[in-house]
Amino acid sequence: MDPHTIAIVSGLGAAGVAAASMLAVAARWRALAHTPALDCAGRRGGIDGFWVDTGRYRMYCRTHPGPADAADRLPVVLVHGLVISSRYMTPLAAVLGRELRVYAPDLPGFGESAIVSGSRRERGRALSIPELADALHGWMRACGIGRAAFVGNSFGCQVLAEFAARFPAEVACVVLQGITTDPRARHLPLLAWRDFVNGRREAPRSPAAPGRIDYAKAGLARAFATMRVLVRDRIEYRLPRVSAPALVVAGTRDPVAPADWAADAARRLRDGRLLVMPGGTHTLNYTYPHAFAFAILPFLLAHTRRTGDRHDAPVAARQPEAVR
Amino acid sequence: MSRPPRGIARFDSAAGMVQALSASLRGERYASPSQSPTLDRLMPAISWLPTRPREWAYSIGGMTEGIGARRAQRLDIEKIGEWLVSQYPDRPYPAVFVGSSNGALMHLAAAMSTPWLPQTFLCPVRAPFSDPDDAQRGFDVGRRIADAFLATDERIAVHQMQDPNQDRLMLAAMRYFRLKCRVLPLAYREFLLKQLPPGGTLYVNVCTRSWPVTRTSERSVFQFGATGGATEDEYLEGGPRVRDLLSRYRSRWDRWHPPEPNDVAPEAEWGFDGSLADDLATLARARNWRVVELRYREPEALSFATAAICRQWYRDAGIEPTRVVVDSFLLMEPLTTMRLHALPFWLLFGVEPSADALQCFLDTEGPFDAIDLMLFSHGTESIGLATIERWRALLARATRDGRFAGVDERRYPRDFATFARFGRALARREPQAAPPPPLAPSRFEALLREHGPGYGVSCTERTRVACDFQ
Numbered sequence: 001m002d003p004h005t006i007a008i009v010s011g012l013g014a015a016g017v018a019a020a021s022m023l024a025v026a027a028r029w030r031a032l033a034h035t036p037a038l039d040c041a042g043r044r045g046g047i048d049g050f051w052v053d054t055g056r057y058r059m060y061c062r063t064h065p066g067p068a069d070a071a072d073r074l075p076v077v078l079v080h081g082l083v084i085s086s087r088y089m090t091p092l093a094a095v096l097g098r099e100l101r102v103y104a105p106d107l108p109g110f111g112e113s114a115i116v117s118g119s120r121r122e123r124g125r126a127l128s129i130p131e132l133a134d135a136l137h138g139w140m141r142a143c144g145i146g147r148a149a150f151v152g153n154s155f156g157c158q159v160l161a162e163f164a165a166r167f168p169a170e171v172a173c174v175v176l177q178g179i180t181t182d183p184r185a186r187h188l189p190l191l192a193w194r195d196f197v198n199g200r201r202e203a204p205r206s207p208a209a210p211g212r213i214d215y216a217k218a219g220l221a222r223a224f225a226t227m228r229v230l231v232r233d234r235i236e237y238r239l240p241r242v243s244a245p246a247l248v249v250a251g252t253r254d255p256v257a258p259a260d261w262a263a264d265a266a267r268r269l270r271d272g273r274l275l276v277m278p279g280g281t282h283t284l285n286y287t288y289p290h291a292f293a294f295a296i297l298p299f300l301l302a303h304t305r306r307t308g309d310r311h312d313a314p315v316a317a318r319q320p321e322a323v324r
Numbered sequence: 325m326s327r328p329p330r331g332i333a334r335f336d337s338a339a340g341m342v343q344a345l346s347a348s349l350r351g352e353r354y355a356s357p358s359q360s361p362t363l364d365r366l367m368p369a370i371s372w373l374p375t376r377p378r379e380w381a382y383s384i385g386g387m388t389e390g391i392g393a394r395r396a397q398r399l400d401i402e403k404i405g406e407w408l409v410s411q412y413p414d415r416p417y418p419a420v421f422v423g424s425s426n427g428a429l430m431h432l433a434a435a436m437s438t439p440w441l442p443q444t445f446l447c448p449v450r451a452p453f454s455d456p457d458d459a460q461r462g463f464d465v466g467r468r469i470a471d472a473f474l475a476t477d478e479r480i481a482v483h484q485m486q487d488p489n490q491d492r493l494m495l496a497a498m499r500y501f502r503l504k505c506r507v508l509p510l511a512y513r514e515f516l517l518k519q520l521p522p523g524g525t526l527y528v529n530v531c532t533r534s535w536p537v538t539r540t541s542e543r544s545v546f547q548f549g550a551t552g553g554a555t556e557d558e559y560l561e562g563g564p565r566v567r568d569l570l571s572r573y574r575s576r577w578d579r580w581h582p583p584e585p586n587d588v589a590p591e592a593e594w595g596f597d598g599s600l601a602d603d604l605a606t607l608a609r610a611r612n613w614r615v616v617e618l619r620y621r622e623p624e625a626l627s628f629a630t631a632a633i634c635r636q637w638y639r640d641a642g643i644e645p646t647r648v649v650v651d652s653f654l655l656m657e658p659l660t661t662m663r664l665h666a667l668p669f670w671l672l673f674g675v676e677p678s679a680d681a682l683q684c685f686l687d688t689e690g691p692f693d694a695i696d697l698m699l700f701s702h703g704t705e706s707i708g709l710a711t712i713e714r715w716r717a718l719l720a721r722a723t724r725d726g727r728f729a730g731v732d733e734r735r736y737p738r739d740f741a742t743f744a745r746f747g748r749a750l751a752r753r754e755p756q757a758a759p760p761p762p763l764a765p766s767r768f769e770a771l772l773r774e775h776g777p778g779y780g781v782s783c784t785e786r787t788r789v790a791c792d793f794q
Binding site: 201204205253277278279280288289290291294 | 400401402403405406410477478479507509510511513514517518610
C-alpha cells in the first residue's frame with residue numbers, strides 16, 4: 001500500500017472514530033437529559049415532586065412533607081445554584097424534612113422547570129437574576145406559600161439576595177451558603193478554576209453526577225449565558241438591601257466563595273451573621289448534608305415559628321392544584 | 325476497599341486497624357495491609373534478598389508512603405477523614421467508637437459490629453539519607469515541617485516522633501508526624517450525624533499514656549522515642565543497651581542527644597488528646613447520644629479486658645473458647661478470629677514487655693488448646709526486642725497446637741513478607757464457624773465494668789457530667 005493510500009485510510013479511520021465518539025457522547029447527553037426527576041434514593045428519603053403552572057413558567061418542585069407537626073412552622077425553601085437544579089438539594093431536603101416542611105423548586109430553564117410562554121427565542125434565553133427572583137415569587141404565590149425560610153447555595157444566594165430585597169414580607173430568614181460572586185473573582189476562567197479545585201476537594205462526594213444531568217437538561221447555551229449572569233452580578237451592592245435575618249455559611253475549604261469573602265458579605269447584610277464550617281467546601285447541601293443541616297437548624301427553627309401574621313397561614317390551607 | 329490518599333501511610337496503625345475492622349464489618353477477611361496485590365506478590369521475592377538489600381527495600385517501600393516536605397503545607401485532613409469513614413458500610417450503627425488507636429479495641433468493635441474513628445494518624449514525610457540517630461537535626465528540620473502542617477489546619481495537633489530504636493530503618497528515609505484531631509473532621513461529623521441515631525452511644529477510647537516531649541507551640545511537640553522495648557530514660561539519657569545498639573548499627577553516636585523535654589504530652593501514637601472531648605460532648609448533647617468513656621494507661625491493658633469480655637461473649641452463645649489468636653501491632657484479623665471462636669490478644673509490638681504481657685495472660689487465663697501468633701517485623705534488632713526463641717516458648721504453652729501465623733522464623737525481625745502471609749495463614753486454621761450474634765452495647769458495658777477494673781480499664785458514662793478526658 002502506498003503512503004498516500006495509508007494516509008487516506010488512517011484519516012478515514014480517525015474520522016470514523018471521532019464521529020462514533022461524538023455520537024456516543026450525544027447519545028449519553030440525550031439519555032442524561034431524559035433522566036427522571038426523582039430517583040430511588042430521593043424517594044427513600046421521603047422526597048416527592050410536583051409541577052405548578054405560574055403562567056409564564058411551568059415549575060417543578062421537590063418536596064418533603066416534614067414531620068406530623070410541620071404545619072406549626074413555616075416551610076423552608078431551598079434555592080439551587082448555577083445550572084444545576086434542586087436535584088442536588090435532595091440530601092439536604094431529606095435531612096431538614098425531619099424538622100420542617102421543605103420545598104426545593106427548579107428555577108425556570110433548569111432541571112424539570114421550563115419557560116412555557118413567548119417565542120422560541122424567548123423561551124430559550126437565560127433569565128436575569130431579577131427575572132429568576134420574580135419566578136420564585138410567582139411560584140410561591142402559585143403554591144400558596146406566604147412566607148418561608150430560605151436556604152440558597154452558590155448562585156442561588158444571588159437569586160435569594162434579590163428576592164429578599166424586593167419581597168421582604170415573604171422572607172422569614174435566609175441562609176446563604178457558598179455565596180457568589182466573590183468580587184475578587186469576577187472572571188469566568190478564574191471561577192472555573194476555583195470550581196475545578198472545589199470539585200477535587202469534594203471528591204468522592206462531589207455533586208458532579210447530578211450536575212451532568214442538569215447541564216444536559218438546561219443545555220449548554222443556557223448554561224454559558226447564566227454563567228455570564230452570575231459573573232456580572234454585583235451582589236455586594238444588593239446585600240445591604242436585605243432586611244431579613246441572614247446567616248452566611250462559609251466552608252474553610254471552599255475556594256469558590258472563600259471564608260473572608262463570606263465574612264465581608266455577612267457584614268454587608270443588615271441583620272447578617274457568619275457561620276464558618278471548618279473543612280467545609282462549596283456545596284455543603286450535597287457533600288455534607290447532615291453536618292450542614294445540623295449547623296443551620298437552630299437558626300431556621302428560631303425563625304420559622306408562626307406568628308399569626310397573614311403571611312404565616314399554614315400552606316396546606318392554600319395549597320394550589322398541583323400537577324403531578 | 326480503596327488505597328488511602330496521600331498523607332496517611334498504609335503501615336500506620338490507624339490505617340491498618342480501620343481496614344481490619346471495616347473488612348470485618350463487611351464480612352470480609354483483612355489479608356493485605358498494603359491493599360496492593362502486586363506488592364503482595366513481590367513480598368516473597370523481597371524476602372529472599374540478603375539482609376542489607378532487604379532492609380533497603382523496606383526503607384524505600386516505606387518512603388514511597390511519605391509525602392514531600394513541600395506538600396505538608398497542602399495536607400488535606402478531610403481527604404484522609406473521608407477515606408477512613410468510607411471504609412465502613414453505609415448503614416446506621418447503635419454505637420461508634422472514637423479516639424485512641426488500639427488493636428484490642430478493634431476486636432471489641434468487630435464483636436459489636438460497630439465502627440471506630442481514629443483520632444491519630446501517621447503522615448510520614450520523605451527525608452532520604454537521614455541519620456536516624458541525629459535527634460537535634462531531626463528536631464530542627466522537622467520543626468519547619470510541623471509548622472507547615474499546623475498552618476494547613478487549625479484543628480490538628482502535630483506530634484513529631486523520632487524513635488531510632490524501633491523505626492530506624494524508616495527514619496533513614498522519612499520523618500514521622502502523627503497528627504491528632506483536636507476537633508472532629510467534617511467527614512467524621514457527617515458520618516456520626518448520619519449513622520448514629522439519637523439515643524446511640526459514643527464510646528470515647530482514652531489511652532492516657534504520655535511521654536516527655538519538647539513543646540514547640542501550643543499544638544506541636546517533638547517526641548523522642550516511643551512506647552516499646554526501650555525505656556524513656558534510655559532514650560533521653562542513654563545506657564548500655566543504647567550503646568550496644570548504636571555500636572551494632574555502626575552509628576557515629578554512643579547515645580542520643582534529643583532536645584531537652586519541657587513538657588509531657590499524650591503519647592504520639594496511642595495517647596488521647598483531650599481537646600477532642602469538647603467537640604464530642606457538644607455534638608453528643610445536641611444529638612442525645614450517650615457518651616461512655618473507656619480509660620486506661622497502658623495500651624495492652626485493654627487486651628486483657630477484651631479477652632475477658634470476648635470469653636464471656638462466646639459463653640453467652642454457648643461456646644467455650646479454647647483457642648487464642650495473638651495479634652502484633654497492625655497484624656490482626658478480627659473476622660477470622662471470631663470465626664475460629666478464639667480469644668483475641670493484641671500485642672503492641674514484638675518486644676519483651678509485650679511478650680511478658682502474653683506470658684501473664686497465658687499464666688492467668690490459660691491453658692489453651694491452640695495459640696496462633698502473628699509477629700510484626702520492623703526490620704531492626706532493636707532494644708528490648710523479644711527473640712524468636714521467646715515467642716516459640718510462649719507458643720509451646722499451647723496444650724495441642726501453638727503456631728506462628730505467616731511468620732518466617734529465620735528472617736524475623738526482617739520478615740517483611742509476613743504482611744502478605746498472616747491473613748492467609750490464619751484463614752487456613754480450622755475449625756471455623758459463624759461468629760456469635762453481635763455483642764450488644766449494654767452487655768459490653770456490663771462486661772467491661774465487671775472485668776475492666778482488674779486490668780486498669782475504667783468505663784464511665786459521661787452524658788450528664790462535664791467531659792474531662794485529660
